[in-house]
Amino acid sequence: xxxxxxxQQQLLSKMATGNxxxxxxxxxxxxxxxxxxxxxxxxxxxxxxQMGLAENEMCFDLIQEWVLNNPEASICTAAGVNEFKDIAxxxxxxxxxxxxxxxxxxxxxxxxxxxxxxxxxxxMSGGATGAHETIAFCLADPGDAFLVPVxxxxxxxxxxxxxxxxxxxxxxxDSSNNFKVTRAALEAAYEKAQKANIRVKGLLITNPSNPLxxxxxxxxxxxxxxxxxxxxxxxxxxxxxxxxxxxxxSFISIAEIIEEDIECNRNLIHIVYSLSKDMGFPGFRVGxxxxxxxxxxxxxxxxxxxxxxxxxxQHLIASMLSDNELVxxxxxxxxxxxxxxxxxxxxxxxxxGTSCLKSNGGLFVWMDLRRLLKEQTFxxxxxxxxxxxxxxxxxxxxxxxxxxxEPGWFRVCFANMDDKTMxxxxxxxxxxxxxxxxxxxxxxxxxxxxxxxxxxxxSRRMDDIMMSPCMMSPHSPIPxxxxxxxx
Amino acid sequence: xxxxxxxxxxxxxxxxxxxxxxxxxKNPYDQVxxxxxxxQMGLAENQLSFDLIESWLASNPDxxxxxxxxxxxxxxxxxxxxxxxxxxxxxxxxDFMASMRGNKVxxxxxxxxxxxxxxxxxxxxxxxxxxxxDAFLLPIxxxxxxxxxxxxxxxxxxxxxxCTSANGYKITETALEEAYQQAQKFNxxVKGVLVTNPSNPLxxxxxxxxLNHLIDFAIEKEIHIISDEIYSxxxxxxxxxxxxxxxxxxxxxxxxEVWNRCHIVYSLSKDLGLPGFRVGxxxxxxxxxxxxxxxxxxxxxxxxxxQYTxxxxxxxxxxxxNYMEENQKRLERRKEMLVCGLKGAGIRCLESNAGLFCxxxxxxxxxxxxxxxxxxxWKKVVCEFGLNISPGxxxxxxEPGWFRMCFANMxxxxxxxxxxxxxxxxxxxxVPQQTGLSKSRWLKNxxxxxxxxxxxxxxx
Numbered sequence: 025x026x027x028x029x030x031x032q033q034q035l036l037s038k039m040a041t042g043n044x045x046x047x048x049x050x051x052x053x054x055x056x057x058x059x060x061x062x063x064x065x066x067x068x069x070x071x072x073x074q075m076g077l078a079e080n081e082m083c084f085d086l087i088q089e090w091v092l093n094n095p096e097a098s099i100c101t102a103a104g105v106n107e108f109k110d111i112a113x114x115x116x117x118x119x120x121x122x123x124x125x126x127x128x129x130x131x132x133x134x135x136x137x138x139x140x141x142x143x144x145x146x147x148m149s150g151g152a153t154g155a156h157e158t159i160a161f162c163l164a165d166p167g168d169a170f171l172v173p174v175x176x177x178x179x180x181x182x183x184x185x186x187x188x189x190x191x192x193x194x195x196x197x198d199s200s201n202n203f204k205v206t207r208a209a210l211e212a213a214y215e216k217a218q219k220a221n222i223r224v225k226g227l228l229i230t231n232p233s234n235p236l237x238x239x240x241x242x243x244x245x246x247x248x249x250x251x252x253x254x255x256x257x258x259x260x261x262x263x264x265x266x267x268x269x270x271x272x273x274s275f276i277s278i279a280e281i282i283e284e285d286i287e288c289n290r291n292l293i294h295i296v297y298s299l300s301k302d303m304g305f306p307g308f309r310v311g312x313x314x315x316x317x318x319x320x321x322x323x324x325x326x327x328x329x330x331x332x333x334x335x336x337x338q339h340l341i342a343s344m345l346s347d348n349e350l351v352x353x354x355x356x357x358x359x360x361x362x363x364x365x366x367x368x369x370x371x372x373x374x375x376x377g378t379s380c381l382k383s384n385g386g387l388f389v390w391m392d393l394r395r396l397l398k399e400q401t402f403x404x405x406x407x408x409x410x411x412x413x414x415x416x417x418x419x420x421x422x423x424x425x426x427x428x429x430e431p432g433w434f435r436v437c438f439a440n441m442d443d444k445t446m447x448x449x450x451x452x453x454x455x456x457x458x459x460x461x462x463x464x465x466x467x468x469x470x471x472x473x474x475x476x477x478x479x480x481x482x483s484r485r486m487d488d489i490m491m492s493p494c495m496m497s498p499h500s501p502i503p504x505x506x507x508x509x510x511x
Numbered sequence: 512x513x514x515x516x517x518x519x520x521x522x523x524x525x526x527x528x529x530x531x532x533x534x535x536x537k538n539p540y541d542q543v544x545x546x547x548x549x550x551q552m553g554l555a556e557n558q559l560s561f562d563l564i565e566s567w568l569a570s571n572p573d574x575x576x577x578x579x580x581x582x583x584x585x586x587x588x589x590x591x592x593x594x595x596x597x598x599x600x601x602x603x604x605x606d607f608m609a610s611m612r613g614n615k616v617x618x619x620x621x622x623x624x625x626x627x628x629x630x631x632x633x634x635x636x637x638x639x640x641x642x643x644x645d646a647f648l649l650p651i652x653x654x655x656x657x658x659x660x661x662x663x664x665x666x667x668x669x670x671x672x673x674c675t676s677a678n679g680y681k682i683t684e685t686a687l688e689e690a691y692q693q694a695q696k697f698n699x700x701v702k703g704v705l706v707t708n709p710s711n712p713l714x715x716x717x718x719x720x721x722l723n724h725l726i727d728f729a730i731e732k733e734i735h736i737i738s739d740e741i742y743s744x745x746x747x748x749x750x751x752x753x754x755x756x757x758x759x760x761x762x763x764x765x766x767x768e769v770w771n772r773c774h775i776v777y778s779l780s781k782d783l784g785l786p787g788f789r790v791g792x793x794x795x796x797x798x799x800x801x802x803x804x805x806x807x808x809x810x811x812x813x814x815x816x817x818q819y820t821x822x823x824x825x826x827x828x829x830x831x832x833n834y835m836e837e838n839q840k841r842l843e844r845r846k847e848m849l850v851c852g853l854k855g856a857g858i859r860c861l862e863s864n865a866g867l868f869c870x871x872x873x874x875x876x877x878x879x880x881x882x883x884x885x886x887x888x889w890k891k892v893v894c895e896f897g898l899n900i901s902p903g904x905x906x907x908x909x910e911p912g913w914f915r916m917c918f919a920n921m922x923x924x925x926x927x928x929x930x931x932x933x934x935x936x937x938x939x940x941x942v943p944q945q946t947g948l949s950k951s952r953w954l955k956n957x958x959x960x961x962x963x964x965x966x967x968x969x970x971x
């Protein structure tokens with residue numbers, strides 16, 4: 025039985041039929057190309073290599089070995105099977121105490137034990153995705169806004185805004201100062217919101233940054249704290265890449281800053297964390313809301329009912345992360361391997377005249393291909409991007425998908441593949457760059473051409489966005505969400 | 512400083528339903544260590560058949576060890592975050608759901624959306640079907656958690672469908688229409704009806720007649736039906752369970768518009784007794800709902816580790832068939848124990864054939880036919896006699912004096928102790944002389960005769 029679009033629009037909520045999920049975007053093409061022609065070293069050596077997926081596959085050998093040697097973590101010892109019942113029936117939204125303790129312990133160690141975390145403030149969520157949405161529900165009403173420095177992770181639009189009705193207002197950052205967040209930019213964004221009668225409830229930062237891979241220095245962090253304190257707005261710090269920092273300058277957590285001599289209402293400080301990046305466990309859906317505000321902890325905990333971590337997983341993680349020897353070894357090895365991978369990548373690119381933003385964390389590089397653009401426009405960026413996908417056969421993420429204000433930047437992930445695949449990816453990039461010494465001109469009849477490429481920086485109210493055929497890619501959306509994986 | 516949602520109490524956790532739990536937490540019963548503690552009878556958990564699951568797991572170590580044919584699949588699972596779900600798991604789930612319905616209906620894994628528990632499934636469906644301020648009709652009494660799950664963050668409204676003990680709480684055409692009119696009166700746009708079948712807190716299954724009334728109503732009003740069938744595996748007696756899916760198929764409505772407006776919520780928390788694993792799901796014939804709900808499931812996916820373990824377990828059809836049969840036998844036996852124990856204390860229950868609880872009639876123990884009296888009695892039961900039971904008002908029951916008592920979350924010994932305490936309670940309570948209601952008249956009727964309807968909002 026066919027339904028017209030308007031039937032569905034009446035039948036379902038505006039939320040369900042609108043575009044707030046953010047998946048009707050032209051960026052699907054990269055994912056589609058990969059899914060229809062995925063690289064495999066032997067079975068499909070000419071396929072598309074996935075470099076749009078910020079996953080950490082660097083240290084699974086360590087983890088798998090540990091799991092094998094510690095069967096009780098998987099509840100599969102003879103004695104352990106009796107534990108099964110206790111774990112299977114435990115649905116308390118406080119979470120298993122050993123789980124919270126282990127996560128608090130891990131978070132502290134990742135920060136070199138310079139700070140400790142209170143296990144009673146650890147609140148579970150359905151991944152960092154769930155954590156961000158929960159925080160938005162706790163701190164903001166529909167129509168309220170969060171300031172977010174650009175470029176930022178595309179999923180934030182969905183996570184903070186889709187079902188909550190919250191808007192994101194970009195804070196301008198650009199390459200002139202390596203995308204640093206300045207006080208002036210914060211003030212400008214705040215003013216803009218005030219003029220538009222939009223109530224700003226907080227500032228969201230990702231540190232280490234996605235997509236930049238950089239860490240915030242102490243002065244910047246302090247200025248952010250001063251800013252939010254003065255404005256009496258919240259500071260949400262997404263620290264999910266904390267353990268991926270592999271060289272100097274070292275990572276400084278907001279948890280450390282607030283212990284310093286600085287005026288700060290702690291009730292405004294909240295951290296989002298997850299094991300998806302640091303440990304490489306996105307499939308286990310371990311998200312954490314850590315707040316210094318008791319009311320937020322209580323509210324977030326109640327909301328965690330909508331996305332609790334499976335106790336089977338809580339139990340596994342509790343065992344794993346309370347093994348200090350494993351934790352220390354993992355943190356050290358992970359950093360070492362990420363550093364080596366990053367160095368290889370950036371050095372190879374430098375040799376062919378391609379630079380990346382100087383970075384020391386994350387699972388990706390922020391590659392500068394501005395010189396390959398025929399013109400400094402987002403249309404030209406899209407053309408270059410399609411060329412990279414379809415001719416060079418690499419799925420990378422264009423900067424515009426991260427709301428980057430300057431065309432020509434690309435996020436390229438390097439931690440989700442083995443060494444062999446990485447070498448092949450590098451050789452493809454080398455050949456490509458050598459081949460295209462001239463900037464790439466936009467092709468008039470390019471069937472990949474799309475209008476309406478530039479993401480609007482204006483806040484998008486969910487209610488105003490209705491799904492319309494012209495916004496959808498002519499290629500049917502692939503079943504798998506790029507937003508789930510393009511993190 | 513915080514949002515309205517954070518500052519108000521529409522999370523519903525100040526209700527007596529949850530307060531009883533808090534009392535229990537402070538002083539929990541333990542046969543050995545705290546024999547005078549409070550016995551938890553407010554928790555609808557199924558703990559009767561874990562031995563079956565444990566022995567299966569012991570014989571099939573790959574499931575927990577995350578191995579496939581002896582090879583570790585840890586990495587594959589750790590990286591698996593596709594919101595379409597683990598295909599092997601979804602395939603097994605649809606088979607399992609079908610078998611529970613006597614294979615009279617078939618389910619398509621592509622129409623199944625996995626969520627972190629039915630808590631998340633219900634909220635997600637509301638986000639998909641209702642705008643802020645829209646309403647869903649729900650028969651009372653209903654599961655207290657619905658106030659949170661359906662209304663809190665979605666800002667949807669619930670309008671009750673009045674069901675009373677006068678006819679065994681059956682959903683009538685009149686009651687449906689009255690609820691709809693009530694919503695209109697408050698200028699609320701009704702988007703659908705949500706039923707729990709088998710019912711929580713009643714423990715009864717919906718009859719074919721009720722299901723047909725519901726379908727007719729949904730056709731006439733052009734609204735959705737959400738059928739929360741999370742207790743479908745706990746049906747231990749006749750009449751057998753009839754799913755909304757079966758009712759629609761029987762009427763050959765696969766091509767009708769209403770087919771696209773019927774959605775099922777399911778979970779493994781009750782049937783398999785695995786609430787900690789957070790395995791919930793939405794089943795819908797409406798592609799747009801499946802699509803939207805799938806995207807929303809990003810906020811609460813099922814751990815890949817758990818999907819894998821359970822896919823292995825459910826693949827063993829012999830095990831699942833045996834489990835369901837044995838589990839239902841044990842549930843029936845246990846329920847009979849509770850019913851007999853209560854009868855011995857002069858207390859009756861609503862006749863039930865499913866669920867993990869009984870709907871208990873303690874009206875004759877009230878000092879007056881009011882919710883204040885119910886609250887007083889409840890406090891007495893919890894604090895003086897050490898039983899955490901759920902007062903009917905927390906389930907939005909329109910008649911004071913009914914309580915939900917769970918029986919499947921404790922050992923037989925503990926249940927015996929609970930029965931003794933109930934007997935002691937009854938002996939300590941003077942049967943009240945209520946206006947127009949004598950003790951003998953009460954004993955004559957199976958159901959209480961119709962009292963004047965109460966407009967009063969039940970206690971939260």
